[in-house]
Amino acid sequence: MKLQKSILVASAAALLLAGCYKEPGLVEDGSYNRTATGAVGGAVAGSMLAYNTGSRDAKSAIIGGLLGAALGGAIGYSMDEQANEMARALGTGVNNDPLAALDPNKTIIVSKHSNYVKIMFRDRMMFASNSATLQSSARSKVNKVSQLLAKYPQTVVGVAGFTDNSGSYDYNQKLSQRRANSVASLLSRNGRPNTKGCSYSKALVPNNSAKNKALNRRVEVYLYSDKNKMSDPCR
Numbered sequence: 380m381k382l383q384k385s386i387l388v389a390s391a392a393a394l395l396l397a398g399c400y401k402e403p404g405l406v407e408d409g410s411y412n413r414t415a416t417g418a419v420g421g422a423v424a425g426s427m428l429a430y431n432t433g434s435r436d437a438k439s440a441i442i443g444g445l446l447g448a449a450l451g452g453a454i455g456y457s458m459d460e461q462a463n464e465m466a467r468a469l470g471t472g473v474n475n476d477p478l479a480a481l482d483p484n485k486t487i488i489v490s491k492h493s494n495y496v497k498i499m500f501r502d503r504m505m506f507a508s509n510s511a512t513l514q515s516s517a518r519s520k521v522n523k524v525s526q527l528l529a530k531y532p533q534t535v536v537g538v539a540g541f542t543d544n545s546g547s548y549d550y551n552q553k554l555s556q557r558r559a560n561s562v563a564s565l566l567s568r569n570g571r572p573n574t575k576g577c578s579y580s581k582a583l584v585p586n587n588s589a590k591n592k593a594l595n596r597r598v599e600v601y602l603y604s605d606k607n608k609m610s611d612p613c614r
Contacts, residue, residue, distance in 0.1 A: 511558045538566065541577050
């Protein structure tokens with residue numbers, strides 16, 4: 380019972396802390412869902428750790444919870460901040476609308492998710508047909524992401540390539556892997572990014588028209604606060 384009350388107190392304080400982290404710099408997207416989630420998660424973990432390893436009293440649990448909340452909220456804010464900075468540098472805003480990926484006019488989409496920030500680059504602005512060599516304009520965009528990553532040395536980067544279903548799965552897997560590698564080669568400031576070629580797995584829309592195939596051809600960059608939160612981009 381003592382532990383439960385301590386967690387509730389620390390979690391309530393965590394939401395206040397999350398509100399504090401919300402204030403500066405969040406221009407394109409004022410949402411602080413990740414910050415609040417990180418703060419509350421940190422509060423719970425901190426409370427339990429302090430209670431189990433300390434004197435097993437409510438005071439220790441609350442103090443541990445507040446410390447955990449501060450750390451969790453800071454991590455959440457850092458990811459929120461990165462999303463906004465990436466969007467500004469790429470000339471767009473943070474867009475969490477799931478339908479945005481279906482708009483052919485949006486060549487770059489920056490979105491925030493529970494465990495990562497995702498930057499989606501449309502294939503048409505990135506590579507010539509059947510090529511894995513970045514076009515000059517695309518290279519400039521990816522370099523902007525790379526420059527910003529220097530501010531966040533703890534960020535873990537993943538890159539995934541996706542194609543349409545023209546040709547065999549194996550051919551497209553190799554092409555998508557080469558494209559992911561081309562982007563990753565410019566994003567190595569925080570260590571070599573994890574790369575994966577997804578071929579035509581995880582299509583956004585059915586590959587039944589030229590318009591839809593163009594939507595499915597893309598490269599996605601993922602920014603994680605922790606490598607243990609990484610997931611398979613092809614699923």
